[in-house]
Amino acid sequence: MSAVSESAVSESAVSESAVSESAVSESAVSESAVSESAVSESAVSESAVSESAVSESGDSDAVTSDSSETQRPSIKYRKLLPRIETTHDALILRPAPFSEPQVEEIPIPSMLPGSVLLRILATPLHSYSKLGFDFYNPKRSPHEQPFIPGSSAIARVSRVGDDATALRIGQLVFFDSVMKGRDSPETIRFCNPVYHGFDPQKMEVIDSSGFADGSYAEFMRAPLENCYPLDEAKLTGHPREWGFAYTPAQLCALATFLRPFGGLSSIDVKPGETVLISPATYPNGVAACMVALAMGAKVVACCHDDAKLVQLNQILSHTHNGSCERITTITWTGNGTKDVRNINACGPMDAFLDISPPGAQGSLHLRTGIMSLRPGGRVSLMGAYDELEIPNLFVTRCNITLKGNWMHERKDVLALIKMVEHGNLRLNEEDGCYVVGEFGLDQWKEALEAANKLTGIGESVVFSF
Template sequence: MSSQLPETHRALELISTEEPLQVKTFQTPQPGPGNAVVRVLAANVISYSGDIYNGKRQYPFPKPFVPGSNAIGRVAAVGPDATTLTPGQLVLLDCTIRGRDDPSAAILSGIIEGFTEGSRKLMHGEWRNSSYAEYTKFPLENCIPLNEQHLLGSPSAGGLGYAAEDLCQISRFLVPYGGLDDIGLKPGETIIVAPATGQFGGGAVRVALAMGASRVIAMGRNEAALKQLSALSDRVVTVKITGNEQADAEALEKLGPAEVFFDISPPMAAGSTHFKSAIAALGHSGRISLMGGVRADLSFLYSDFMHRNLSMKGTWMYSRAQILNFIKLIDSGLLPLGQKAGLTVRGKFGLEEWKEAFEVASLAGTEGTVVIAP
């Protein structure tokens, strides 16, 4: 089932990390079994996009390709085996694409090709191009239906009054939700979030509040960002990472034992002292969620883990079931978006303005969202 698709469309293409991205004209993708073609309304720009596509972060991906991320779009055409998706429907495009015959083979569309032969096959083949484009092709299961009437509808008519670019904020919350759900964060628990001053760490603070945490201890080095987080709720308290492991552990312990420590450290935080400080502040049977990008060995005291009955779980992104459950938090209003949540759209840029979009995103902090609207 399909609507009329244009013969061509425009998209950003990365040819080399040593060259600037270019806006080019491509043949518009066509729907087939297991996929849909979506008209992109707004695509999320993560804070370190510039470092991905200039090679600084050294993410593996095929070249040339169309970069991108999670996006909000409208279904333009669907393959013959679509059973619920229909043209015109508002959807969230989930960039975590998994092998249907091997879910452990996973890519982040437009960002990274993964680390197995299976995942590389996904990104070098059918799912090479992503969402910084007027039209994109995504697997049916990665097109998550959204309740347009409720989410975009006027508050006077019972809607939440969001714009498409507000819905792009879902990305910063969905990632930490995967780890918080995996670690089983429960209402009434105390959680340490570190570092909490980036987009995903700040998102974790908000998600933990929505999931019912009685206290969220936000750790970080950026005092201005910590102050913004403390203003969210009287359930948020902050602890600055000083680099003094013992002092930071004592500051955390004064706030009482925590049940959960959620870490989403960037690669450059490999030597940070906050890992051991936060683990020391956990109570008996504490749980640790690792979702960061650290590529280094981390040590811990074996007997301490054993005697205190601590557990640790790594999570990369989230499952489709978790997406569907998370959308309920958004629909219910328990996790607000946009201005009512103090979140601002710092920039809405066209394809030709990609460089400015990346620059603004790098400075957007925990409260700002930047999107590319093809």
């Protein structure tokens, strides 16, 4: 009986000892878990404090710490993406019942194959721009849809398609508004967006081409082939860096010179030749005189307005473009024989550029100019009238070449840009080029009025953005 009892007591002690050890073990485990939890919470707390410090510093890319233990690896500078514009302001002409243009906020044009999106910097208005706006009415205008008027422009490339090979985003370009059909350049021709072709069928093709809208807007979709890169460093750079310091408004003069340059190039005017230009005091005639002098030719400028001819001679004779006394002025008298004699007193004429406005219909100046040419002389016909009188017998006997020319070719644009970039043709005020007005789109009425009154030698008006 005593042995059994002692054995039971012994087993009970062993059991209690095991329980005690188990409790101790569980307690240790519990304490260890609590300790690890505390350490984890402490680490989380320190991490939160660190993140809070980073957040409050405002520059997560340049985080520094005084402690080497908490220093984080540096992160490369991340450039923020530019804000993407989705709308822009444009001057829009709408059919009736709207009676005048409106500046509206519209979506930026989407890209098409063979197109480029331009950010317009400056675009010129012309003496006939107001007439183009007045022409837009339901009875006379061929346009049936709203459209944006415009002209040529100085712009920056904002977006290009995958088919662009030379143009790049941000590049300074000259946009030429004279467009031609890509697969039929001789039959599909229009001057965006003033003149839309020769017949209704071609007008319909152009209106549906995606390029009917012009440059009187902040953005414009243009054909790739009508955008010409410019040497920005040379044209806009400081004179101390051998630049010309032209502004976009001054560079718009490229559009003014292109038309007469195309006419002179079409009859292959060479340096040293004598060119008769008439009428010489209209905007196109003045530009013709200036570009002919820059080409190295001698100029005989003719017009009915003697006072303007004197002013033209005074301005161009003292400019870089008209140096070496290579310009002579002659006033038309209306007497053909006397006028021919006066012109021939300046020497034999190699070429004659007629760039008359519609008001010259019925004038004898064309006949007189042709009969002033030497045998084998050339005539470029760029006048804006339907009928003209030609001395056919004189033309036949003297082998005179008559060349009709509508605007200019692509090669002419490239050649003129080179002349400006190389300094052969200057665009400063001292060279006879004057920007007399810069306007915003919301000032379109004032801009049209100022352009309509352009009568000074070498004056221009532009929209600037």
